[in-house]
Amino acid sequence: MPRRRTLNPLTELLGAVLLVVLVLVVNRWEFSLAVLLLVVVPAVLVSGQPRRIGVAIVLVAGPLLLSSVLLHGLFFPEGRVVLLDLGPARVTQEGLVFAALMGLRMSVFTGVLLTTAMTLDLPDLIATMTHRGWNRKLVFIIGSALGLLPHVALRARQITRAQQARGLVVGRGPLSRLRALLMVTTPLVIGLLVDASERNHMLEARGFSSSGPRTSYLPDTDTAAQRTGRRVATVAVLLFAAAWLVIGAVA
Amino acid sequence: MITVRSESFTYDDGVPLLSGVQLAVGAGEYVVVAGASGSGKTTLARLLAGLVGSDAGCRFRGSITLAGETVRFDGSPADPRIDRAAWSAAVAFVSQGAWGQLSMMSATVAEEIAFGPSNRGVPTEELRRSVHDVAASLRLTSLLGRDPRRLSGGQLQRTIIAAAVVQRPRVLVLDEPFHGLDEDSAAEVAAALDALRGAGTAVVVCDAMLPRSGPADARVLALAEGHPVFSGLLTEARWAGLRRYGIGTAGDPPGLPDGLGSRTGGLGSHPDDGEPTDHAGVRPQDSPTGAGAATPSPVVLTDVGFHHPTGAGESAPTSDTRSDSDTGPAGAGLSGITLTVRAGEIVAVRGPNGSGKTTLLQHLNGLHRADTGTVSVLGQQIRRQPTGTFAGDVGYLFQDTDQQLFERTVLREVAYGPLAAGVRRSEALRRAADALDVVGLGFVRELHPYELGFVQRRLVALASIIATGSTVWVLDEPTGGLDESARTGLARLLRRHARSGGAVVMATHDAAFATAVAHRTIWLDGGRLVPDDPGTDGRMDGRTVEAEPADRRRGLGWGHGRTAGEAQDSQDGRS
Numbered sequence: 060m061p062r063r064r065t066l067n068p069l070t071e072l073l074g075a076v077l078l079v080v081l082v083l084v085v086n087r088w089e090f091s092l093a094v095l096l097l098v099v100v101p102a103v104l105v106s107g108q109p110r111r112i113g114v115a116i117v118l119v120a121g122p123l124l125l126s127s128v129l130l131h132g133l134f135f136p137e138g139r140v141v142l143l144d145l146g147p148a149r150v151t152q153e154g155l156v157f158a159a160l161m162g163l164r165m166s167v168f169t170g171v172l173l174t175t176a177m178t179l180d181l182p183d184l185i186a187t188m189t190h191r192g193w194n195r196k197l198v199f200i201i202g203s204a205l206g207l208l209p210h211v212a213l214r215a216r217q218i219t220r221a222q223q224a225r226g227l228v229v230g231r232g233p234l235s236r237l238r239a240l241l242m243v244t245t246p247l248v249i250g251l252l253v254d255a256s257e258r259n260h261m262l263e264a265r266g267f268s269s270s271g272p273r274t275s276y277l278p279d280t281d282t283a284a285q286r287t288g289r290r291v292a293t294v295a296v297l298l299f300a301a302a303w304l305v306i307g308a309v310a
Numbered sequence: 311m312i313t314v315r316s317e318s319f320t321y322d323d324g325v326p327l328l329s330g331v332q333l334a335v336g337a338g339e340y341v342v343v344a345g346a347s348g349s350g351k352t353t354l355a356r357l358l359a360g361l362v363g364s365d366a367g368c369r370f371r372g373s374i375t376l377a378g379e380t381v382r383f384d385g386s387p388a389d390p391r392i393d394r395a396a397w398s399a400a401v402a403f404v405s406q407g408a409w410g411q412l413s414m415m416s417a418t419v420a421e422e423i424a425f426g427p428s429n430r431g432v433p434t435e436e437l438r439r440s441v442h443d444v445a446a447s448l449r450l451t452s453l454l455g456r457d458p459r460r461l462s463g464g465q466l467q468r469t470i471i472a473a474a475v476v477q478r479p480r481v482l483v484l485d486e487p488f489h490g491l492d493e494d495s496a497a498e499v500a501a502a503l504d505a506l507r508g509a510g511t512a513v514v515v516c517d518a519m520l521p522r523s524g525p526a527d528a529r530v531l532a533l534a535e536g537h538p539v540f541s542g543l544l545t546e547a548r549w550a551g552l553r554r555y556g557i558g559t560a561g562d563p564p565g566l567p568d569g570l571g572s573r574t575g576g577l578g579s580h581p582d583d584g585e586p587t588d589h590a591g592v593r594p595q596d597s598p599t600g601a602g603a604a605t606p607s608p609v610v611l612t613d614v615g616f617h618h619p620t621g622a623g624e625s626a627p628t629s630d631t632r633s634d635s636d637t638g639p640a641g642a643g644l645s646g647i648t649l650t651v652r653a654g655e656i657v658a659v660r661g662p663n664g665s666g667k668t669t670l671l672q673h674l675n676g677l678h679r680a681d682t683g684t685v686s687v688l689g690q691q692i693r694r695q696p697t698g699t700f701a702g703d704v705g706y707l708f709q710d711t712d713q714q715l716f717e718r719t720v721l722r723e724v725a726y727g728p729l730a731a732g733v734r735r736s737e738a739l740r741r742a743a744d745a746l747d748v749v750g751l752g753f754v755r756e757l758h759p760y761e762l763g764f765v766q767r768r769l770v771a772l773a774s775i776i777a778t779g780s781t782v783w784v785l786d787e788p789t790g791g792l793d794e795s796a797r798t799g800l801a802r803l804l805r806r807h808a809r810s811g812g813a814v815v816m817a818t819h820d821a822a823f824a825t826a827v828a829h830r831t832i833w834l835d836g837g838r839l840v841p842d843d844p845g846t847d848g849r850m851d852g853r854t855v856e857a858e859p860a861d862r863r864r865g866l867g868w869g870h871g872r873t874a875g876e877a878q879d880s881q882d883g884r885s
């Protein structure tokens with residue numbers, strides 16, 4: 060992760076959260092699509108690790124999309140235009156449209172959140188939260204949750220290396236890579252379940268969960284301008300959301 | 311300062327551990343808790359660290375007193391909960407398995423060391439000062455800007471210790487702190503512990519062996535199968551006959567010559583193991599110039615050069631850091647490595663922490679690819695083939711066992727290699743079971759590797775290599791953390807493998823082990839081969855190993871008198 064960047068990680072994180080809120084509130088496919096094409100895709104491309112993020116998005120969003128298509132595509136009670144009748148299940152036009160909309164939204168969510176999380180400079184984020192004097196509990200929750208990502212990445216890498224050292228052949232083709240990815244999932248998930256409580260103990264033992272003020276080894280990279288920017292953006296999005304909802308209700 | 315009185319401690323439904331154990335450590339005292347695998351020393355360490363109570367599946371009856379306050383446990387669900395955050399402000403714990411202790415919230419070693427104190431609100435100025443002081447005392451200064459996830463094993467271990475030392479705790483508990491450290495680092499860690507003790511910290515060090523040296527007033531609590539078997543001064547402990555409890559002394563040669571306690575056990579992968587020398591007729595000393603053209607040497611490296619990519623955001627090594635081996639003149643990597651290992655030969659790779667031993671070893675099975683020069687294994691040059699294709703030929707033991715094990719059960723873990731090599735399932739399982747018997751772990755097949763103690767996990771990793779049946783064994787710190795019996799068993803296993811025509815390359819800090827087991831030693835420093843350790847004369851090269859009589863060569867001396875209770879020293883190091 061590049062250490063030098065223009066925006067403070069807190070600003071990036073807030074931006075991502077506000078974007079998700081907007082997509083939720085606006086709830087129009089045109090808007091979701093625009094965010095996907097104009098924000099998510101470029102962000103992934105310039106992230107410096109488009110493949111890794113791309114794979115992660117596919118891994119998370121893929122199953123969600125699939126289940127959405129199965130659920131709404133086949134069983135959509137309000138569906139009128141029947142495209143295919145399969146007895147108990149009916150593929151309806153309305154169902155498919157709904158599934159597509161849901162899928163689009165879910166892809167936007169996973170795209171925005173995963174890209175942010177995977178490019179986030181976690182040490183800097185924690186330093187900023189510390190310098191801003193955030194609540195310790197919140198710092199702990201955000202820190203240990205986001206800290207799981209690099210932990211998972213490291214563990215996944217170790218498992219693949221161990222498997223290869225024992226004879227898992229990973230070729231250059233996409234199929235072979237996909238197989239390697241699947242091979243790593245089970246041990247990764249099981250290992251993480253075991254690790255999770257130990258990790259929590261470790262973080263507690265290193266005082267991360269203690270109460271009282273925290274200090275930071277890293278200097279403050281936040282700026283007054285960004286702080287103002289964050290406040291303004293938050294207020295603006297909240298106002299907009301309220302207005303949008305009210306107008307929607309009235310109309 | 312801290313006192314533990316344990317009436318009994320039980321994991322799940324296992325046999326009680328730590329019955330009648332009492333340990334009291336006063337301010338400035340140094341206590342070694344020594345015990346073989348399964349003796350309960352890690353359990354005791356975890357008790358001291360306050361890891362008890364809420365842990366599901368363990369029942370503790372006894373009490374812990376810290377600075378005058380006593381917490382009592384009756385093994386009932388109503389037991390008090392220890393507030394770990396508060397407890398750890400007084401008691402710092404360095405457990406086995408260094409990478410599991412990384413916060414994953416630091417981009418640099420400096421931040422990692424600072425993590426604890428910053429969580430406790432130490433002011434920034436003081437924080438920076440103490441981080442730099444501790445780093446200086448543990449020779450970490452040149453590594454402060456590095457990503458802790460990309461350190462060598464010993465460098466990481468030092469970082470983790472520094473992160474505990476910097477907290478200036480009232481009690482410091484360390485599980486195998488010297489494991490994987492070179493001599494200088496070990497001395498520096500010892501000095502740092504001394505300095506802490508001078509300031510009143512009570513130090514508890516758990517170890518599978520008695521230390522060769524220690525503070526004059528050091529005390530020892532020796533455990534065997536959960537019972538105390540000795541308590542007294544370190545100087546007395548040496549003569550207390552603790553060997554009969556499987557507690558050796560660090561730095562002693564492995565007990566090779568006796569060959570007793572034999573048991574007929576087949577190395578599944580080498581059905582011809584019992585046949586002494588006629589496997590290709592090769593003994594290293596018989597083939598001074600490469601044993602002819604017929605059989606290529608198992609491992610040939612010519613002029614290998616390699617660079618670790620530096621992570622983004624890491625500060626490049628600055629020129630003002632003294633050119634110790636942590637970062638060679640040209641940064642981390644290897645250069646000009648030429649090495650031939652013949653069939654039947656055991657070669658030790660030695661050198662200080664960060665000198666490139668692991669980096670070199672990982673070239674032998676394709677985990678790293680040489681930037682320049684060539685690497686050949688069993689006559690096949692490693693170019694761009696997938697790493698997995700070499701696994702049949704090269705068995706690799708990772709320095710950190712936790713990086714190696716990934717399966718759900720011990721048996722599956724060991725069977726993974728043969729299965730990946732295309733062996734039929736039933737045959738693979740049979741080989742796995744055999745290999746587990748060889749290392750004396752036949753009784754834990756169905757357990758999850760995480761449920762095993764540290765030594766056992768390491769033996770599982772070893773068994774997985776045996777089961778695969780590779781010719782070349784590449785072992786990274788194979789004796790690290792092993793107890794006496796496992797270390798001796800390992801020595802026999804290696805010799806036996808070599809005698810059956812295999813080749814072994816092992817990185818090690820265990821001088822006595824290398825001297826006793828290896829035919830020759832190569833030394834690395836800053837990623838280059840250096841002539842010889844100044845401290846040793848060159849006679850070790852080309853040394854021959856006296857052959858043991860054939861009839862004594864069978865058993866590996868493992869697992870005598872072990873019971874299923876051994877598995878209970880569990881969670882060992884898993885923190």
Ligand SMILES: Nc1ncnc2c1ncn2[C@@H]1O[C@H](COP(=O)(O)OP(=O)(O)OP(=O)(O)O)[C@@H](O)[C@H]1O
Nearest residue numbers: 460462463464618636642663664665666667668669
């Ligand atoms: N993944 C990596 N990325 C960058 N540098 C690395 C990486 N792994 C190791 N290094 C560096 O390369 C050098 C050699 O490391 P290596 O792990 O080979 O040392 P080692 O001799 O095995 O040491 P130890 O005795 O501590 O295990 C060290 O300076 C280390 O910090």
Ligand SMILES: [Mg+2]
Nearest residue numbers: 462463668709
């Ligand atoms: Mg190493």
